[in-house]
Each structure stands twice: as C-alpha cells, then as structure tokens.
Amino acid sequence: xxxxxxxxxxxxxxxxxxxxxxxxxxxxxxxxxxxxxxxxxxxxxxxxxxxxxxxxxxxxxxxxxxxxxxxxxxxxxxxxxxxxxxxxxxxxxxxxxxxxxxxxxxxxxxxxxxxxxxxxxxxxxxxxxxxxxxxxxxxxxxxxxxxxxxxxxxxxxxxxxxxxxxxxxxxxxxxxxxxxxxxxxxxxxxxxxxxxxxxxxxxxxxxxxxxxxxxxxxxxxxxxxxxxxxxxxxxxxxxxxxxxxxxxxxxxxxxxxxxxxxxxxxxxxxxxxxxxxxxxxxxxxxxxxxxxxxxxxxxxxxxxxxxxxxxxxxxxxxxxxxxxxxxxxxxxx
Numbered sequence: 001x002x003x004x005x006x007x008x009x010x011x012x013x014x015x016x017x018x019x020x021x022x023x024x025x026x027x028x029x030x031x032x033x034x035x036x037x038x039x040x041x042x043x044x045x046x047x048x049x050x051x052x053x054x055x056x057x058x059x060x061x062x063x064x065x066x067x068x069x070x071x072x073x074x075x076x077x078x079x080x081x082x083x084x085x086x087x088x089x090x091x092x093x094x095x096x097x098x099x100x101x102x103x104x105x106x107x108x109x110x111x112x113x114x115x116x117x118x119x120x121x122x123x124x125x126x127x128x129x130x131x132x133x134x135x136x137x138x139x140x141x142x143x144x145x146x147x148x149x150x151x152x153x154x155x156x157x158x159x160x161x162x163x164x165x166x167x168x169x170x171x172x173x174x175x176x177x178x179x180x181x182x183x184x185x186x187x188x189x190x191x192x193x194x195x196x197x198x199x200x201x202x203x204x205x206x207x208x209x210x211x212x213x214x215x216x217x218x219x220x221x222x223x224x225x226x227x228x229x230x231x232x233x234x235x236x237x238x239x240x241x242x243x244x245x246x247x248x249x250x251x252x253x254x255x256x257x258x259x260x261x262x263x264x265x266x267x268x269x270x271x272x273x274x275x276x277x278x279x280x281x282x283x284x285x286x287x288x289x290x291x292x293x294x295x296x297x298x299x300x301x302x303x304x305x306x307x308x309x310x311x312x313x314x315x316x317x318x319x320x321x322x323x324x325x326x327x328x329x330x331x332x333x
Contacts, residue, residue: 067305074298084297097293108282115275122268133184138261142187144232159205168202188214224266235259
C-alpha cells in the first residue's frame with residue numbers, strides 16, 4: 001500500500017513540476033523562500049541558450065516517509081501499553097496491547113475481590129461475629145491461654161523448660177487472663193498478649209512460635225498452621241474436656257492431629273491465597289505488558305526509520321528550448 005501511495009505521489013510531483021516549468025510561471029527553491037522568473041528571449045540564439053540554463057539549479061524536494069522517534073514510542077508504551085504503537089501508526093498492534101492491559105486489570109480486580117471475600121469468610125469462621133456475641137467462633141485465644149495456664153507446670157516438664165524459663169513463666173502466668181472471663185466479649189480483648197508471648201518464649205520445646213496479636217495476618221496463619229495453637233479450636237481435646245465438665249486432669253498432650261475445624265479453616269484460607277495469587281500474577285502480567293509494549297514500539301520505530309528512507313528530488317534539466325523534470329528516488333534498506 002505504501003509503495004502505491006509513493007508512486008502516485010512521485011507522478012503527481014512530476015506532473016506539477018513539468019507544468020510549472022512549461023507554463024513559464026516561476027520555480028520554487030527547496031526552501032520556498034525565493035522565486036526565479038523564466039528568462040526573456042533576446043532573439044540571439046547563443047545568448048538565449050546561455051540564459052536558459054538555470055543558475056543555480058532549481059530543485060524541489062519532499063520527504064515522503066515520516067521518521068519516528070524510538071525514544072518517544074517506547075516511552076509512550078511504557079506509560080500506556082499500545083500508545084507507542086498508535087504513535088507508530090501500528091493500530092492493530094496497539095489495540096492488542098491495550099486489550100491485554102485491560103484484560104489483566106480486569107482479572108486482578110475480579111480475583112482480588114474474590115480473595116477479599118474468601119478472606120473475610122475464613123476470618124469470620126475463626127472469630128465469630130459480634131452480632132452472635134462470638135458464640136459462633138470456632139477458635140478462641142482465651143481457650144488457648146487457659147490451656148497454658150491450667151497446664152503450665154506439666155508443660156514445663158514436658159518441654160524441658162529451663163529454670164530461668166520457669167521463673168519467667170511464674171512471673172507472667174498470673175497476668176495471662178483476667179479473673180473473670182466474659183463469654184460474650186471478643187476473646188482477643190481478654191488476653192494479655194505480652195504475658196502470653198513471654199510465656200511462649202520461655203516455654204521452649206514444641207512452643208516454636210509466639211502468637212501474633214489478633215488482626216495481624218500472621219495471627220490467622222499461625223492458629224491454623226501450627227499444632228502448638230490447636231488447643232484453641234472448638235473441637236480440640238482441651239475444648240472437649242471443658243465441654244464435658246472438666247472431668248479428670250486437663251489434657252496436656254500435644255495435639256499433633258489436625259482437627260476437623262482447623263483443617264476446614266486451612267482449606268478455606270488456602271483458597272483465599274490461591275485467589276490472591278491469580279490477582280498477583282495478573283499484576284505481574286501488567287508490568288510485563290508495559291515493558292513488552294515499550295520494547296516493541298521502540299524497535300518498530302527504529303526499524304521503520306532504517307527500512308525506508310525515501311527522498312524525491314525534482315530537478316529541471318535543459319532539453320532543447322524547454323525543461324524535463326528528473327525524479328530521483330533513494331531507498332535504503
């Protein structure tokens with residue numbers, strides 16, 4: 001298509017230049033700033049032939065291929081994928097990059113929304129709701145702290161707690177929980193978190209982690225992932241002991257088995273992580289699309305400038321008593 005347009009343009013320029021010289025009007029220089037009148041004939045052949053020579057030679061030039069800035073094309077696409085391609089007049093390629101950008105942002109939005117909804121679900125599953133006075137909670141940090149308080153001496157022996165660690169635990173165990181536990185208040189508001197973390201750190205053994213305060217991302221990870229915290233679940237051995245009227249000694253065995261509630265919780269949490277992972281992949285694709293579009297636009301602009309550099313020069317040449325237009329075309333590959 002470009003070749004056809006170029007040919008039509010050269011023929012038009014040739015015809016225009018021929019009519020200008022033959023009509024005896026005036027010739028334009030390349031900068032269009034000066035005009036040269038066709039000389040009047042004197043009747044003396046030698047003088048008329050000499051006067052007919054154009055001095056200086058008159059040329060009219062036109063750049064028929066517009067060059068592109070590789071830096072501008074790449075910069076535009078780096079900001080908005082497809083913009084550099086539109087600058088290069090590669091409209092379909094630009095539309096493709098724009099479509100990929102829109103699709104990636106749509107995936108990020110949709111899957112982030114799904115992830116947030118799933119995250120809210122598993123948090124409610126663990127915490128319960130204030131509307132139900134937290135009676136529908138499946139996990140209670142108060143229950144976990146009670147298990148430690150009721151069993152800390154046995155736990156020290158089981159874990160081989162050092163004498164120094166035992167002293168730390170003795171200092172803090174009395175401050176771990178209030179004297180009266182409210183059954184309708186949020187469990188995490190009734191625990192002395194500093195005291196809890198001091199005891200966990202001093203206990204040693206299978207107390208490999210300290211529970212982050214409620215509301216932190218790590219809190220929701222720890223309560224389901226590590227057996228140390230499973231006595232806080234509503235279907236744990238300690239919870240069942242409490243439910244059965246606290247008959248016999250409280251269980252101190254380390255609950256290594258995943259309870260049905262904690263297993264379901266971890267599955268729900270894993271689903272949320274999977275949804276967020278898709279959204280993260282979409283954001284990574286957005287960045288990749290920006291750089292790919294910028295690179296393609298810059299290369300296309302560079303190739304465009306190198307592939308075709310065309311210049312048309314129209315030079316009047318003396319042909320007897322008139323002029324003949326000469327068209328010069330240079331194409332560099």
